[in-house]
Amino acid sequence: MNPKKQVLAVKDLSVEYRQKVLRQISFEVYKGEILGLVGESGSGKSSLIRAVTGLLNEGGKVTEGEVLFHGTEILGLQKDKLRSIRGNEIATVFQNPAGFLNPTRKIRKHFIETVRSHEKTSKIDACSRALSIFEKLDLKDGKRILDSYPFELSGGMNQRVAIALSMVLEPDLLLADEPTSALDLTIQDQVIDEFLRLRDVLGTAIVIVTHNMGVVAKAADRVGVVYDGEIVEIGDANKILKDPLHPYTIGLMDSVPTYKNKKIKSIPLKNDDVKRPVEGCRFAPRCTYASERCFKEKQILRKNQEDHYCRCMRVEEINVNK
Amino acid sequence: MSTNEQMKNPILTVENVSKSFTKKYAKIPAVDGVNLSVAAGEVLGLVGESGSGKSTLARLITGMIKPDTGKIIMDGKNINDIKNKKSKAMLSNIQMVFQDAYSSFDGRMKIGDSIGEFLDNHYKMSREMKREKTIELLDKVGLSPEHANRIPGQLSGGQCQRAAIARAISTNPKILVCDEATSALDVSVQAQIMELLERLRQDLDIGFLFISHDLPLVNCFAHRMAVMYEGKILETGTPEKIINDPKFEYTQKLVSAGRY
Ligand SMILES: Nc1ncnc2c1ncn2[C@@H]1O[C@H](COP(=O)(O)OP(=O)(O)OP(=O)(O)O)[C@@H](O)[C@H]1O
Ligand SMILES: Nc1ncnc2c1ncn2[C@@H]1O[C@H](COP(=O)(O)OP(=O)(O)OP(=O)(O)O)[C@@H](O)[C@H]1O
Ligand code: SF4
Ligand SMILES: [Mg+2]
Ligand SMILES: [Mg+2]
Numbered sequence: 317m318n319p320k321k322q323v324l325a326v327k328d329l330s331v332e333y334r335q336k337v338l339r340q341i342s343f344e345v346y347k348g349e350i351l352g353l354v355g356e357s358g359s360g361k362s363s364l365i366r367a368v369t370g371l372l373n374e375g376g377k378v379t380e381g382e383v384l385f386h387g388t389e390i391l392g393l394q395k396d397k398l399r400s401i402r403g404n405e406i407a408t409v410f411q412n413p414a415g416f417l418n419p420t421r422k423i424r425k426h427f428i429e430t431v432r433s434h435e436k437t438s439k440i441d442a443c444s445r446a447l448s449i450f451e452k453l454d455l456k457d458g459k460r461i462l463d464s465y466p467f468e469l470s471g472g473m474n475q476r477v478a479i480a481l482s483m484v485l486e487p488d489l490l491l492a493d494e495p496t497s498a499l500d501l502t503i504q505d506q507v508i509d510e511f512l513r514l515r516d517v518l519g520t521a522i523v524i525v526t527h528n529m530g531v532v533a534k535a536a537d538r539v540g541v542v543y544d545g546e547i548v549e550i551g552d553a554n555k556i557l558k559d560p561l562h563p564y565t566i567g568l569m570d571s572v573p574t575y576k577n578k579k580i581k582s583i584p585l586k587n588d589d590v591k592r593p594v595e596g597c598r599f600a601p602r603c604t605y606a607s608e609r610c611f612k613e614k615q616i617l618r619k620n621q622e623d624h625y626c627r628c629m630r631v632e633e634i635n636v637n638k
Numbered sequence: 639m640s641t642n643e644q645m646k647n648p649i650l651t652v653e654n655v656s657k658s659f660t661k662k663y664a665k666i667p668a669v670d671g672v673n674l675s676v677a678a679g680e681v682l683g684l685v686g687e688s689g690s691g692k693s694t695l696a697r698l699i700t701g702m703i704k705p706d707t708g709k710i711i712m713d714g715k716n717i718n719d720i721k722n723k724k725s726k727a728m729l730s731n732i733q734m735v736f737q738d739a740y741s742s743f744d745g746r747m748k749i750g751d752s753i754g755e756f757l758d759n760h761y762k763m764s765r766e767m768k769r770e771k772t773i774e775l776l777d778k779v780g781l782s783p784e785h786a787n788r789i790p791g792q793l794s795g796g797q798c799q800r801a802a803i804a805r806a807i808s809t810n811p812k813i814l815v816c817d818e819a820t821s822a823l824d825v826s827v828q829a830q831i832m833e834l835l836e837r838l839r840q841d842l843d844i845g846f847l848f849i850s851h852d853l854p855l856v857n858c859f860a861h862r863m864a865v866m867y868e869g870k871i872l873e874t875g876t877p878e879k880i881i882n883d884p885k886f887e888y889t890q891k892l893v894s895a896g897r898y
Contacts, residue, residue, distance in 0.1 A: 333792070357796025357827045373791060411795045411822070414738045456689075460661060468661065471737045471818065472688030472851075494795065497821040498737065500688050500851040501895035502888075527796075527824045530896075571825035573854040575881060575897065580858060582829035 321347040322387065323489050323521035324368070329381035331360070331367050338363055339545040340381065345489070348519040350511065352526060352536030352553060354568070359542045361525045362411050365491045369408055370398050385489065404434040407487040411494045411525075413478035417466040423477055424462040430481055442484075449480040452513075454506045471498035479507060486518055493525045504528075508535045529572050533557055538623070541565045544598040547617065551624035561626040561635055563603045597628065605634050648675035649845050650699065650732075650813050655708030656869075657694055668694040670869030671708075676813060676845040683856035683877065684849045685892065686866030692849045693737055695866075696817045699847065700734045712813065730760045733811035735819040737849075739799040743790045749776075749801050750786025753808060760809045775804040778834060780827060795822040803831065807838060814838075815847045820855070832859060853896035857881060865889050 324345040331338040337360040345351050353361050366372045368383050370391060383391050385406065390398060402408070410416040417426060424443060431442035443462055450458040453476045466474055475498045482490055492511075496504045508531060514520045524535060532539055532553060539556045541549040541564065549562040560566045567583040583602055596611040597603070603610065607630065615627045628634070657669040669691040676682045686692055697703045699710055701717050710717050712732060736742035743752050753775065754768045763771065773783045779800035790798050799822045806814060816835075820828040836859070838844050850856050856863055857877040864874040865886070872886045884890045 355824060357800075357822070357824045358794040362794060375792070412738070412740050415740050460664060460666075463662065468659070470689045470693060476688075494822065498688070498818060498851070500686065500892065501853060502891045503688050504851075505895050527822070527828075529825070568824065568826055571829045573825070573829075573852070573858050575854055575857055577854075578858045580825070580829040580832065582833065583826045 320349075323347050323385070324523075325384040325387075326364075326368065327382045327384070329364070329367060329383065330379045331363050331372065331376060332379055333373075333375050336379075337376075337545050338367070341545075341547060342381075343540055343547065343550060345521045345523060347488075347521055348515055349537050350515055350522045350524060350535050352524050352532040352539045353542060354526060354529070354532060354539065355542030356544065356564075357527075360545045361542055362493050364542075365408065365410075365493050365523070365525060368491065369402055369406060371402075371408075400434070403430060403487075404485050405487055406489045406491065407482035407485060409478050409482045409490075409492040409495045411497075413474045413498075414466055414471070416478060417474060419466055422463060422465055423469075426477070426481060427462070427484060431484055434485055445484055446480060449483055449510075450476070452506075452510050453480060454503050455480070472500065472503065475499060476503075476507065479510075483510070483514060486514075486520070488520060490514070490520055490522045492522065494527065495524065496526065496528065496531055501530075504531065505534070511535055529557070529569070541568070546598060546627065548599065548627045549625065550617070552622075555621070555624045559635075561620055561624070561631050562599075562628050563605055563634065564599050599628075605630055647677065649678045649713060650676040650847075651709075651711040652695075652699065653709045653711065655695075655698060655705045655710060657691075657698055657703065657705050667869045669698065669705075672866075672869075672871055674864055674871065674874070676847055678812065678845050679839055679843040680862070681839065681846040681848055681860045683860030683863035684847060684866060685851060685853055685856055685863060686872075687868070687888065688851075690866040691869045692866055693817055696734060696815045696847065696849060699813075699815055700732050701729070730809040731812045732815065733806040733809060733813070734815040735799075735802050735806045735817060737817040737821075739795070739802040739822065740790050742802055743798070745790055748787055748789055749793070753786075753801070753805050756805050757808055771808070772804075775808055776801070778807075779804045780830060796824065796827060799823060800827075800831065803834075810842055811844060813845050813847065815849070817849045818851070819848075820850070821852075828855070835859070853881070853892060865892070 322344055327342050328340040330340055355361055367378055382389050427446040428439050428442045447458045455476045479495055496507055511522055515522055536553040539553045540547050543564045549565050560569055570581050573580045596613055597615045600606040600610045615629060617625045617627045620626050652672055652674045655672050658665050658667045684692055698705050704718055750772050753772045757763055757768050772786055776785055781800055820831055848860055860877055863877050863880055865872045867888050881893050884893050
């Protein structure tokens with residue numbers, strides 16, 4: 317078998333607005349692999365997706381690190397070069413599809429523009445490609461959808477339109493930020509199947525940011541857990557879902573509602589953006605296992621077992637007593 | 639939450655309401671003859687297929703759009719009667735958290751000013767009181783005073799959604815319509831918001847129409863639930879009953895997709 321082919325590598329990436337939001341993030345995604353990213357609201361997941369494609373919101377900047385796409389650094393590329401990679405080879409589904417779609421343009425126009433800015437083809441062809449993806453995403457009434465403005469569609473319809481737009485050029489890398497948050501569970505399954513199909517047939521490398529552990533369980537090969545701008549746990553999806561190691565991940569799993577678990581617990585809250593100890597573990601102010609040393613010593617991502625890494629110095633003690 | 643609490647008279651009643659949109663060659667019956675009711679302190683969960691008319695129903699209930707036929711009765715009054723429409727009390731009694739939090743705010747306005755303006759529409763307050771109240775509301779949803787100074791585009795998805803919840807609870811409404819109100823939150827913050835909503839329900843006797851595609855979550859919070867499909871309510875009952883014994887094929891599919 318061929319060795320795994322690396323598609324995306326993020327190395328020590330840091331991002332700040334007025335405040336620091338990402339701290340030396342590193343991970344890799346290989347051809348045909350799906351990485352799930354979960355984590356706290358406000359921890360920097362969307363900023364990460366935006367930074368990778370050079371589309372940070374106003375006021376945001378990358379302060380260190382690099383992003384390699386097929387081995388080539390892309391953060392320093394000329395704007396037009398980056399634009400041509402974006403959409404064609406790297407596609408993104410943004411978290412807020414209604415805000416990303418142009419409200420004054422019909423859905424048809426979105427597809428025609430996206431396809432024809434990268435390929436010489438007819439408008440009819442662009443639309444028929446859209447229709448065939450709609451069908452796979454269980455988006456009924458495709459002709460009506462193409463003829464609609466975003467405001468004439470429901471939340472879940474717009475979300476699937478955005479997903480279809482990201483798939484239409486068959487990218488090598490697909491970055492999807494909360495792509496199923498507006499979908500009912502039956503359609504969610506179907507959309508995930510389509511991501512899996514893309515991965516299996518075309519070898520697309522996919523990063524899915526999601527709050528939904530069901531999506532992670534069904535789609536992800538590997539998972540990264542983000543807390544306050546850092547990856548606190550990363551590795552094989554099955555291992556992390558079955559046996560989470562980091563106290564934050566453990567707390568997160570206890571908050572997942574299921575038919576049986578009706579008493580969902582939150583991790584005791586502190587305000588977002590509150591000043592926290594900069595030196596020690598960033599989770600210490602909320603961690604039930606925190607010791608004095610935790611507040612003082614910088615935590616590093618350490619290997620616990622094969623493809624399972626955790627940023628907690630007490631991980632062995634905690635998980636023995638669990 | 640117990641399901642056998644004494645149910646009082648409904649505070650909100652939707653009577654045979656329909657609404658359709660026309661699109662060139664086709665009529666879209668978005669909401670088609672819907673009946674439902676919510677009592678004070680009751681949580682009615684609403685689940686259903688994407689595009690089945692849930693958000694349209696929510697917009698009808700909050701008076702943003704008018705039904706083609708049927709009535710929406712709040713506190714004994716038809717909300718679409720001219721004389722009731724002007725009443726401020728009527729408006730502040732029904733609040734809504736929108737599915738798309740970002741566009742429910744003015745994108746150029748700081749979050750604090752948006753909430754302040756909202757308070758102005760409902761109360762007479764001094765500038766300092768408004769500021770204080772805004773910060774207190776933000777704190778309830780786990781945001782800090784600093785977030786009041788940001789425009790929506792400078793907040794994360796979940797932070798913006800929480801700001802929308804803070805705004806909706808600011809007038810102590812009698813009915814709170816939540817349209818996918820926790821869909822952008824991580825499960826821990828979601829649990830915290832659900833604790834807050836449950837506390838408000840108990841303290842202020844707020845009735846909820848809780849729209850969500852997360853069936854297990856609806857099961858945690860709702861006393862009754864309704865399943866919507868192609869503009870119609872398919873079935874209603876306690877979450878337990880529907881999850882254990884779904885009557886329709888769509889509901890069966892939904893229930894089994896929610897198991898993990
Ligand atoms: N334009 C901006 N200016 C200032 N701060 C910003 C801006 N955009 C985002 N932030 C802040 O950066 C942090 C990370 O935001 P980001 O949107 O990346 O979080 P997230 O992990 O995607 O959260 P969610 O799960 O809620 O969507 C947040 O604290 C947010 O308030
Ligand atoms: N302004 C409008 N013009 C034309 N059609 C509309 C308009 N608003 C909604 N619709 C249509 O009405 C139907 C119901 O939409 P609605 O937004 O109520 O669905 P929903 O149940 O909230 O779906 P979701 O779960 O995806 O948010 C859809 O087919 C939608 O395209
Ligand atoms: S390093 Fe200490 S404070 Fe941080 S997660 Fe581990 S035990 Fe908790
Ligand atoms: Mg986000
Ligand atoms: Mg909706």
